Amino acid sequence: MALEFDPVEEAARNWRRHRWPAVPAMAAATSITRAHQVLLRRIDEALAPFGLTFSRFEALALLHFSRRGALPLGKVGERLQVHPASVTNTVDRLERDGLVRRQPHPDDRRATLAAITDEGRDLVERAAKALGAIDFGLAGDADVAPVDHRAIVAALAPVRRNAGDF
């Protein structure tokens, strides 16, 4: 299962050997890609018993946190930073499972509200606990490789800022 060498270091060596550009940036990009892959797998694994995926969980949590327990689909996409088609897809599945209900927007007949159901609220609370229990896939063995959550957020903040987030 475990490789004998660090794939990121290995890639950096190869890039240098071929005189390809932007080696440090490549290493950072590769690290992010791999970390994301690892994380997503662990998170989805923890959510599977609840019939949720990470993206569905995120949407459900967003609605749970909202004042009225309902938001226009466009708003959901904006907050989660995903494409409108993805929102349609996500809400379809949440609705299929009875965790969310589509409602007509009271003032704008173009718009649709996604409203969390009682069942949805109950499930998302339990799912959040499960995610906490695995530390969001970021539980680090303190002796082997302690994970510094703040350092991760700090290191990635410029990337997000450059992308127009906050």
Place this chain on the structure above:
Amino acid sequence: MALEFDPVEEAARNWRRHRWPAVPAMAAATSITRAHQVLLRRIDEALAPFGLTFSRFEALALLHFSRRGALPLGKVGERLQVHPASVTNTVDRLERDGLVRRQPHPDDRRATLAAITDEGRDLVERAAKALGAIDFGLAGDADVAPVDHRAIVAALAPVRRNAGDF
């Protein structure tokens, strides 16, 4: 386009308000997810003119770096850390575009080699330059938010290490 607030901070506030667990880990996980999304979009955009995606580029580069310009499909999956079915898919598309050719493994009739073509080598060299030109989607405006590539690699290393990488 730009939001007025940091979605990660916003999420952290909500999690605290509801007394949900593992807030720092959640913030780190959300940061990684978002950074990955931003990165992938920029990289794929830069590769589009070459008819490549990031995953296809990674496979092509791996073959280009290999001693014989050819590797068993299983080896490719192992190095890139992706599922065998994904390798099949990726190699299918590379082969369709004439960048790679499948060859029977000389010693093991179960196995198949993916061999990079001259066309593939030429394309991957040009694509690598293009990725360098955008600094792998990690070009930071030095005045606004300089991106520290080393800090990113360092912060994420424990995550990868805990996952069994190196």
Place this chain on the structure above:
DNA sequence: GGCGTTTGCTTTGACGTCAAACGATCTCGC
């Protein structure tokens, strides 16, 4: 008021990921 433009959501299609199931082939142990 009416018409052109914008906005909100859905649909369709392309691509990526993974898990599970399936042949074909290799390997190991008796």
Place this chain on the structure above:
DNA sequence: GCGAGATCGTTTGACGTCAAAGCAAACGCC
């Protein structure tokens, strides 16, 4: 040498993402 079990790659199916196109409704300007 032969059969059980492991390994290699593909297929199928579920899910996620995005872009582009299309329809309905709202907005805005004259």
